[in-house]
Amino acid sequence: MWKNAIEDAMLKIKQNIIKHPGKLPHIIEGQRYEWGDNDDWIEGFYTGMMWLAYEYGEDPFYKEAAESFLANFKDRLDRHVVLDHHDIGFLYSLSAVAQWRVTGSEEARALALQAADRLVARWRPQMGMIQAWGKEGDPENGGRIIIDCLLNLPLLFWAHEQTGDSTYYDIALQHALKSQKFLVRGDGSSYHTFYFNPENGNALRGGTHQGYQDGSTWTRGQAWGIYGFALAYRYTKLDTFLDTSKRLARYFIERLPEDGVVYWDFDVPVEEGTPRDSSASAIVACGLLELLDVMDQEDPDRVAFGEALKASMASLVTGYATTDLPDAEGLLKHGSYHVRGDRAPDDYMIWGDYYYLEALVRLDKGIKGYWYE
Numbered sequence: 001m002w003k004n005a006i007e008d009a010m011l012k013i014k015q016n017i018i019k020h021p022g023k024l025p026h027i028i029e030g031q032r033y034e035w036g037d038n039d040d041w042i043e044g045f046y047t048g049m050m051w052l053a054y055e056y057g058e059d060p061f062y063k064e065a066a067e068s069f070l071a072n073f074k075d076r077l078d079r080h081v082v083l084d085h086h087d088i089g090f091l092y093s094l095s096a097v098a099q100w101r102v103t104g105s106e107e108a109r110a111l112a113l114q115a116a117d118r119l120v121a122r123w124r125p126q127m128g129m130i131q132a133w134g135k136e137g138d139p140e141n142g143g144r145i146i147i148d149c150l151l152n153l154p155l156l157f158w159a160h161e162q163t164g165d166s167t168y169y170d171i172a173l174q175h176a177l178k179s180q181k182f183l184v185r186g187d188g189s190s191y192h193t194f195y196f197n198p199e200n201g202n203a204l205r206g207g208t209h210q211g212y213q214d215g216s217t218w219t220r221g222q223a224w225g226i227y228g229f230a231l232a233y234r235y236t237k238l239d240t241f242l243d244t245s246k247r248l249a250r251y252f253i254e255r256l257p258e259d260g261v262v263y264w265d266f267d268v269p270v271e272e273g274t275p276r277d278s279s280a281s282a283i284v285a286c287g288l289l290e291l292l293d294v295m296d297q298e299d300p301d302r303v304a305f306g307e308a309l310k311a312s313m314a315s316l317v318t319g320y321a322t323t324d325l326p327d328a329e330g331l332l333k334h335g336s337y338h339v340r341g342d343r344a345p346d347d348y349m350i351w352g353d354y355y356y357l358e359a360l361v362r363l364d365k366g367i368k369g370y371w372y373e
């Protein structure tokens with residue numbers, strides 16, 4: 001089952017590269033991507049997919065295509081094109097770090113370290129956090145963290161491994177601990193975002209940006225938490241991060257709808273037409289694969305996690321993948337970007353495509369993506 005889905009995905013990646021040379025996908029409504037420049041938070045997912053495709057089948061076409069974008073990512077960093085956000089981690093882990101991991105390129109390594117320094121510049125010591133969005137002192141976002149940032153931390157952990165400079169590690173660790181303390185709630189659900197007072201670092205309140213309402217659990221936020229804390233455990237070996245990832249995973253699995261693919265928020269009233277978020281389920285599949293890799297063989301959660309993984313991946317492959325649409329640009333239908341903001345509520349999400357492929361190639365060949373060695 002996985003092989004056919006992977007073959008179909010590889011074909012679609014190739015089609016996109018040929019059809020849109022030098023361009024990168026942006027999210028838009030209408031079951032297609034809009035092809036443009038490197039100026040959003042999502043471009044790394046596209047190059048990440050090329051690296052997965054190359055590692056899977058060793059067809060140099062994908063490697064050459066991915067490599068051809070490195071100069072573009074360098075130019076973006078040098079010119080600081082729309083980089084007032086923490087997603088530098090997503091962008092450069094799946095482009096520069098991925099290229100270094102697969103090919104050993106020194107140029108890619110240097111670029112990734114430069115990107116890590118840019119992320120470090122978002123560290124706000126008075127609050128002990130990495131600022132998610134906007135410039136320092138921004139009145140709305142100056143004291144704000146979001147759960148998605150957990151996937152940006154591997155870039156810092158990696159930079160520590162590469163350089164031995166403990167600053168990268170300390171910042172990533174402190175941010176993960178802050179996220180754990182303020183974004184994860186007692187019942188294993190999560191806030192999407194949390195605000196602190198930039199003057200004195202005092203905790204203010206939890207809230208949401210893309211979820212149903214403040215205090216609800218946005219399923220993709222929960223997904224970032226599951227995979228992100230599992231990765232924080234991978235780098236730090238602190239059991240507390242493993243426990244948190246498992247708690248979040250239990251919460252997620254216990255609320256899966258019948259077909260194993262979540263709606264966009266766990267608290268939204270479900271009625272006919274309520275949007276799903278297939279991308280959240282794809283991210284969680286990767287998080288569960290990571291958890292299953294590090295959990296004890298005797299861990300009582302093993303069976304439930306393994307079953308949920310298989311059921312949701314089978315559902316994604318049979319009910320959500322675009323295998324029935326040979327000309328489709330996306331791999332997964334029914335992702336949602338920002339339902340409450342009426343932005344692409346039922347469309348292709350390039351990160352959904354990336355994590356879906358990451359989970360597939362991990363299931364089929366043990367290729368595990370680019371978040372750690």
Ligand code: GLY
Nearest residue numbers: 041148210220337
């Ligand atoms: N990191 C932004 C999102 O998940 O939509």
